[in-house]
Structure formats: C-alpha cells, structure tokens
Amino acid sequence: MKKSPYKIVIASGKGGVGKSMLTSGLAYLFGKDEKITAVDCDVDTPNLHIWLNEIEDWESSTPIQTSKKPVIDYEKCNGCGKCVQNCNFNALKMKEGKPQLNSFLCEGCGACKVTCPQNAIKLKSISNGKIRKKKTKYGFNLISGSLFPGETGSGKIVTELKKEADKEKVEYQIIDSPPGTGCPVIASLRDADLCILITEPTLSGFSDIKRIFELVKYFDLDYKVVCNKWDINKKIFQKIKNWKKDNFIGKISYNKKIFELISKLEPIMKTDLKVKDEIVKIYDKIKKEIK
Amino acid sequence: MNKSLKQIGITGGKGGTGKSTISILLANKLVDQGKKVVLCDCDVECPNEYLLLDEKLNNEIDQVFVEFPELIKEKCTKCGLCVKTCQENAIFQPKGGYPVFINDLCSACGACKIVCPNNAIKNREEKIGKIYRNNINSNFVLVSGLSKPGFEETSVVVRKLKKIALNIAKKESADVILFDTAAGTHCSVISALMGVNKAYAVTEPTPLGAYDLDIILELCKKLKIDTEVIINQSNIGNKDVIKPIVDKYSLKIRTEIPYSKKLVERYSKGKLKNFKELNEKITL
Numbered sequence: 001m002k003k004s005p006y007k008i009v010i011a012s013g014k015g016g017v018g019k020s021m022l023t024s025g026l027a028y029l030f031g032k033d034e035k036i037t038a039v040d041c042d043v044d045t046p047n048l049h050i051w052l053n054e055i056e057d058w059e060s061s062t063p064i065q066t067s068k069k070p071v072i073d074y075e076k077c078n079g080c081g082k083c084v085q086n087c088n089f090n091a092l093k094m095k096e097g098k099p100q101l102n103s104f105l106c107e108g109c110g111a112c113k114v115t116c117p118q119n120a121i122k123l124k125s126i127s128n129g130k131i132r133k134k135k136t137k138y139g140f141n142l143i144s145g146s147l148f149p150g151e152t153g154s155g156k157i158v159t160e161l162k163k164e165a166d167k168e169k170v171e172y173q174i175i176d177s178p179p180g181t182g183c184p185v186i187a188s189l190r191d192a193d194l195c196i197l198i199t200e201p202t203l204s205g206f207s208d209i210k211r212i213f214e215l216v217k218y219f220d221l222d223y224k225v226v227c228n229k230w231d232i233n234k235k236i237f238q239k240i241k242n243w244k245k246d247n248f249i250g251k252i253s254y255n256k257k258i259f260e261l262i263s264k265l266e267p268i269m270k271t272d273l274k275v276k277d278e279i280v281k282i283y284d285k286i287k288k289e290i291k
Numbered sequence: 292m293n294k295s296l297k298q299i300g301i302t303g304g305k306g307g308t309g310k311s312t313i314s315i316l317l318a319n320k321l322v323d324q325g326k327k328v329v330l331c332d333c334d335v336e337c338p339n340e341y342l343l344l345d346e347k348l349n350n351e352i353d354q355v356f357v358e359f360p361e362l363i364k365e366k367c368t369k370c371g372l373c374v375k376t377c378q379e380n381a382i383f384q385p386k387g388g389y390p391v392f393i394n395d396l397c398s399a400c401g402a403c404k405i406v407c408p409n410n411a412i413k414n415r416e417e418k419i420g421k422i423y424r425n426n427i428n429s430n431f432v433l434v435s436g437l438s439k440p441g442f443e444e445t446s447v448v449v450r451k452l453k454k455i456a457l458n459i460a461k462k463e464s465a466d467v468i469l470f471d472t473a474a475g476t477h478c479s480v481i482s483a484l485m486g487v488n489k490a491y492a493v494t495e496p497t498p499l500g501a502y503d504l505d506i507i508l509e510l511c512k513k514l515k516i517d518t519e520v521i522i523n524q525s526n527i528g529n530k531d532v533i534k535p536i537v538d539k540y541s542l543k544i545r546t547e548i549p550y551s552k553k554l555v556e557r558y559s560k561g562k563l564k565n566f567k568e569l570n571e572k573i574t575l
Contacts, residue, residue: 013337015474020499033472045304046477068378088400090450104481107444109378110399123378147476147575149510154477155443155543166396179474180336183443186395187558202559204311204339211337214440233559256527262497263529276319 010256013208015179024051077122083112155183304507355420366411420448540559
C-alpha cells in the first residue's frame, strides 16, 4: 500500500553528480500525472529552482530560528572557565580572563549555560535561515530552504522545511537532498519511502554512493540506483550497475549541452535531448515499483 | 607552529565543481616547485582525494571518539531536566518512564550529563571517525578523515583531522597545508576553513555555480578570509554569470581552468598523481 504523501528522496553522497537535475526531471514528470510538492532540502546551496527554470520570485519567504547562541553576562561572569572546559565544539576560549564565543563554531547546545555556576549565560534564538515557497509554472509547489551563510543548524532547517511540506495535501513529495552524509542529509532522508541514489562512473562517485548506501542501510530505507554520465567511463559504469543489480533502474548519458542549457535556463525536460528520454524511463520504472 | 606554514582552504559551495581535483593539481604544482605539501581532505563524509591519487585508506594513524550519554537507571529520578535541556530533541521520555537517548540525533554535547542533578548520566565513549595518512611522495603527504555513517556532527571529525594534519605539517616542516572542504556551507565546511590564511572558491560557469558561489563568498567574508575565485571548466557553459558575483565581493578571479578531456579521464580512473598537463594554468 502506498502511503500519502509518498516521499521520494534523491541523494548521492557526492556533489555535482546530477541530484537536482534528476529531481527536477522527476518532479516535472510526476507533476504531470499526480499532485506533488517539490522540496529542496539542500539548504546550504539550494539549486532546484534553477533546474526548474524558476526565478526567485518566492510567494512566501519565512525566516526561521532553529539555532541558539549563548549570550554571556560579563557582570555576572567570574571567569571560572567551566563553560570553556565543557564546550565540546571549541567555540569558547578564555581571553583576558573571560570566556569569548566564536559563534561560527557554536552548535547552540547550551552545555555552557547549564554548567555556569554563576547563571551568567543565557541562550538566545538566532534567525539562521528561511523557508521559501512558490507555485511553479508546472502547477506544483516548490518549497526550498536556505541556511544563512555562517550559521549552524542546517539539519534543523531541513526538519522545519519538511514539516512545512507535510502540510500540503499531495500524493508525492519529490525531495532533493544535499550532498554528503551529515546532519542535513540524515534529516532529509530518514523518513523517505524511497531513495533514489544517483552517482557518476568515477572512482569518487562509486565510493560516495557506497557511503550514502551505508546511511540508507542504517535507516533501513528502500532504494534504487541511477548512474548519470554513464558513458564517461563504461568500465566503472558496469561495476556500479552490477553493484546492486536488482535495484539498478537507469542510466543517463553525458552531454556537454546540459551545461549550455542550464546556462540559458532551459529546462531539460522541454528539450529533445536523449537525457530527457532516459529520465522518462527512470520515472516509468519508479512508478511501476510504487504501484 | 612553523611560522612560514601557509594554510590554504579550497572550497566552493556547490558540489562537483572540482575542489578535490584543483587541490591535487595545486599540490602537484607546489611539489614540482620544490615545496613540501600536506593535503588535508576535510570532506570526512565522502573523502575522495585518496582515490584520485590511486591510494587506499589502509594506514590508520588515529581515531576520533565522542562521549554519548548513558543512563544509570538506579540514580535517575525521572525529573526530565535532561529532556528540557537537550537542544537536539535527542532525549525522549515516555510518560512516567525513564529518558531514552536517541543516538542518531545526539550531538554528544554533554549538556544532559552536566544538568542532571542526580549524576545519573555517564559517558559512553564511541568511535565516530578515523584518520588516515598516505605518503604520496617524499614532499607530499595526504591526510584524510572518515566519519561513521549515521553520526551527524561531522565537524568534530574535521577538527580532530585538522589538528593531526597540522601536527604532521609541523613535523615534516611543510611549506603549505591545503584544506579541501566538503560542499555546502554548514559546520563541517566552517570548521575546515577556520584559521586558513587564504581560500580559493572553485566554481563552474553556470547559474548554479554562480548562485552557490555567492553563498560561499558571503561565508568567507563573514569568516574574514582572503578569498579568490577559480573558474573550473571555464570554456563550457557561460562564465559571464560568474563575474558579477566576484565583483559584488570586490574579489579577483585567480585563474580559469578549461575543460580537459584528459583530466576528466584521469579523474574518473583516479590517476591524478603527477598530473602536470595543466600546470601553467595553476598560477597560485
């Protein structure tokens, strides 16, 4: 039984292997047949709107506060240094007998606050990002998060973003994950119904899909494998294809033209490139799988 | 610390723009010029440098541990203070029950242990990362980190990795240490960039590259890092979109590296050791 909304997360480990391109293509195709929401969880560097050829005229842009930072009352502080000792993130250092915060390293955990014997530290909420929303020209909504540069808490922004997406009554969520395997990635895919793992046939690409696979296994999620730019190294492509044979659902060819298209902000699904047909094939396989 | 040690960050915001490739080409060039180089791969979630240099991660030189909380039931009064204190929502307490620690959400900050009035929380040490060393040649050392899947706060691994890499640079009397960051701008990237004398932001000539470059340059500005831009694959796409972003921050484009089929081929097979083809373009 398919649950609703059914969450499809496109993830990769390695950056620049085609996550957002595939997400935009799948969103376009799913959006033609079903009610969907496209969600850009790459809050550090959100690019899905560019792939969808949408300009940034967001209908709503809501600042969010998912980060906290300590504020030290230097009148009360007696310079005992306990906060510095207890900070596991190296964000506090003693300077001229008093603790000083490096807010770039601070995770806002509050260990300093609870350890301070003088009650000299308070936690203050920080506006660290925003959630943006718009109706696309394809008819479905795009929800996109953004982390302010220099702020922490990207995983929590993703969590808020997903809550916002869950408010929409749709059949499918097509979700673009950030690269890597850290907190924003974990937040993106932990409740996925299906993960589409995409990579390229390079040693790095193969190594990184294995890394994201470990995470997928850790959370016991369903997954499928796609190889982008498959023809740049056919030998490694074969290895990737055979790696999880039963879960391999498609390949996408390399085409320098994609660079030009994206530079002209032309959506690939409206061209007659081979890439388009290849994404349609992947879409068909996913649909068959879900039904 | 070695006074003449230059610390350089390679970053870019967007993934797949060529951070690792440029880091290695730069290291190769510096070695060619007779410099001693330590390359530190700060992408501990997906380290790739070793692959591009045809190496294996089999020389583990250190480990990274954090201390997760563990409940001592006999001492716990179920007061719930730890639950209220945890900013990560990583402690769950069923009604009338004992608090449960959810490892996947825990950042191992230790606040719960500090706040517990009954000393009912103890530390349980867990390995969350490994550090590796590869000697590429007599003047080139690669130091890599690898985080455990499922652990969120990968910046902890990055910080330990940097400390070890800096120690190696000191011991080897290195001239330059290069820190190659992960994609994005989140805490692991910030930790990688913290303390560098100079950063290069690697981008690609597309609206995607431009959009993400804007974000990473804003971060570098906030961190007060002297930054320059490198356009990779500069002859495909449209590099006109990059210039306005670079101008916005009054920065310079340091160099442009054209698309090279040979480089892509060598990249895919992990054969960038001694790659010198583009040396004249690497003008750093």
